[in-house]
Amino acid sequence: MAEQEKSNETVDIGVSDEYKYGFHDDVKPVFKSRKGLDTEVINEMCDVKDEPDWMREYRLKAYEIFKQKPDLKWGGDLSDLDYDDIYYYVKASDRVERSWDDVPDDIKKTFDRLGIPEAERKFLAGVGAQYDSEVVYHNIEEELEKIGVIFVDTDTAIREYPDLVKEYFGTVIPSADNKLAALNSAVWSGGSFIYVPPGVKVDYPLQAYFRINSENMGQFERTLIIADEGAEVHYVEGCTAPTFSSESLHSAVVEIICKKGSRVRYTTIQNWANNVYNLVTKRAMAYEDAHMEWIDGNLGSKLTMKYPSIYMMEPGAHGEILSIAFATQGQHQDAGGKVIHCAPNTSSRITSKSISKDGGRSSYRGELKVLNGAKGCKSNVECDALILDEESRSDTYPVIQIDADDVNVGHEARVSKIGEEQLFYLMSRGLSEEEASTMIVNGFIEPLVKELPMEYAVEMNRLIQLQMEGSVG
Amino acid sequence: MSTELVIKDLHVSVEDQPIIKGLNLSVKQGEVHALMGPNGSGKSTLANALMGNPFYTIDSGEITIGGVDILELEPNERAKLGLFLAFQYPTAIPGVSMANFLRMAVSAVRSEDSNGSDTTELIPMREFRRELRAKMKQLGVDESFARRYLNDGFSGGEKKRAEVLQLAMLEPKIAILDETDSGLDIDAVRIVGESVNQLIGPNLGVLIITHYPRLLNYIRPQFIHILLDGRVVESGGWELAELLEEKGYDPIREAHGLTEVVVEPEVEEALPSLRA
Secondary structure: OHHHHOOOOOOOOOOOOOOOOOOOOOOOOOEEOOEOOOHHHHHHHHHHHOOOHHHHHHHHHHHHHHHHOOOOOOOOOOOOOOHHHOEOOEEOOOOOEOOHHHOOHHHHHHHHHOOHHHHHHHHOOEEEEEEEOEEEEEEEOHHHHHOOOEEEEHHHHHHHOHHHHHHHOOOOOOHHHOHHHHHHHHHOOOOEEEEEOOOOEOOOOEEEEEEOOOOOEEEOOEEEEEEOOOOEEEEEEEEEOOOOOOOEEEOOEEEEEEOOOOEEEEEEEEEEOOOEEEEEEEEEEEOOOOEEEEEEEEEEOOEEEEOOEEEEOOOOOEEEEEEEEEEOOOOEEEEEEEEEEOOOOOEEEEEEEEEEOOOOEEEEEEEEEEOOOOOOOEEEEEEEEEEOOOOOEEEEEEEEEEOOOOOEEEEEEEEEEOOHHHHHHHHOOOOOHHHHHHHHHHHHHHHHHOOOOHHHHHHHHHHHHHHHOOOOO | OOOEEEEEEEEEEEOOEEEEEEEEEEEEOOOEEEEEOOOOOOHHHHHHHHHOOOOOEEEEEEEEEOOEEOOOOOHHHHHHOOEEEEOOOOOOOOOOEHHHHHHHHHHHHHOOOOOOOOOOOOOOHHHHHHHHHHHHHHHOOOHHHHHOEOOOOOOHHHHHHHHHHHHHHHOOOEEEEEOOOOOOOHHHHHHHHHHHHHHOOOOOEEEEEEOOHHHHHOOOOOEEEEEEOOEEEEEEOHHHHHHHHHHOOHHHHHHOOOOOOOOOOOOOOOOOOOOO
16 A cells, blocks of 8 residues: 555645636836847847857747748647737846745745745755746755756856757757747747766756746746766656736747666646646657656646657667646647657657546647658557546547558557446445546546656646536536 | 334336336344345346436335435435445446545545535545555455555456445445345355455344345345345245245246246346255
């Protein structure tokens, strides 16, 4: 009964039946660009950030690509997203602090309410906290720093580790990859930069927390993780935002390089308010015998389009994508994963679990490719959808393309409804209908939740419970 | 004060087809009753109707527990009044561990209010674990059971033992065992029978619903009732079970002017009687 020892301490990553983290703190930004986007706004941003010329050029070039790229015509409905009605750069604080005591009080209050400093003390090796466009706090345990682990916000990385950043920035996801990657490349701000030296294993997770506080805000963090040969790291991100009547946009780019024999696990538990468009590009390159894992928990938002991907670049690489999506009223979760086997003898697994409730819509969108010559690859894709009522919807859009011989690929998709028999069985044991449904849903996602660190698993179950509250009439 | 389950002139139908047609039966805490009937007599329909399965329609009659009318109550409210059903075919709930489920269920039935909408406060983990360990030991159930997903991938015997473990943990006043012996080999019937026997006492009333008398060799009932065509046609003591064992249901059927009509779909049981 070991799993019963789970602590009741939780990491607060937001939400409740009334979206508990929908609060807005009245913080006066030190700089706020005007609404909308043009080269002037980008130049102004570069000036405020005091960025090197190469980055200014990179941004302006990406902006041209963004303008040329047609709007997305697939996935979710983006017709209400007005790129001119967004603040692209809101700087809440002048500098990144290493002590919570130095973070401006009103901003610190927000993160206290979210439980971040407490979580850091308890079980994290490092924390970054981003407020609107800029990171306000970043810290890592001294021992890790001494052995060469770098964990800073990406703006700081540009200043302090320009060679390392230049070598990798935009190599996994070029600006021209897609319209939103181009937009992020033009206006990115904040995010985490991680470098783990060869053979170094970071035992505890590094966490970043992304908070949108302003209305009509666009948050475009940029994260770059480099795990050198044989290195190991687990990075966790959490996200929340206030509930406003108008839309905000969160469009991150995350690039990961897993060198020979390294292991990287990237866990997301996002819980956006339901006025946020969450359009994120995440991609990892896995080299020889590297092991890359995406664990992606998608709750909240108005529309999420996110398909973490892994390119298997050299033999022996292994990739896993575990995706959980929970879509409730007014929400569309278009989530999934992509794996491209570019080298022989690589293996991958995609597991997706989605739940749709109260008219919510969740879609699995996945791509599995085995390129010509990539012999001996193995891959398994499994999608399970659970639909809780008649108004809700679930779709599956799998693409599988195999151009190599001697390949072992499996694909399974299942859609189920909560069975009357299961409900009756649990209710006959004293559970209310709501408790019974919640238990069935928690059981449904258990295979993924058990992959989470304990504190997040407890929190994930609590979030599901909150989503289920009031679900039975 | 001992609680009594009272069923008066009960009529139940399934998809407009009458199955239970005027059934009367009472079970007190501390008593062990067996309700025996052939396939199609309405055994499982009665069990499900008592627990409140929405698939079954109560057309008329009365069911009370300790004087409380339960006909309008949800299954969980009936459970909180002390009613328990050991299912003939327990449903699997993948991803939910036996321990988590039991903690929730035990907390729910012991919570003060019987208002189903309120969130149950869980009993303390230490207390729960101590109790679960003790009960598992008492019933000879392996501790690994607690970590397994509820009924998921369980063998027939394991499912029935899991039902008995739930019975032990929930401590109901009245337990209905719906064909608990079905699908089990003779050793499994003995193990389950002996387990139930350990739980029987002044605080537990049991209604064993069964086709075959073999489970009754381990759990000796004081009262035996014969169910035919949706009605209790005979009630008596152990001699009734012996009569069935010897002659089957036909003489009783004839005595009541009934012909064999199978209305209730049930899984065919290729099980030997005690003579085999």
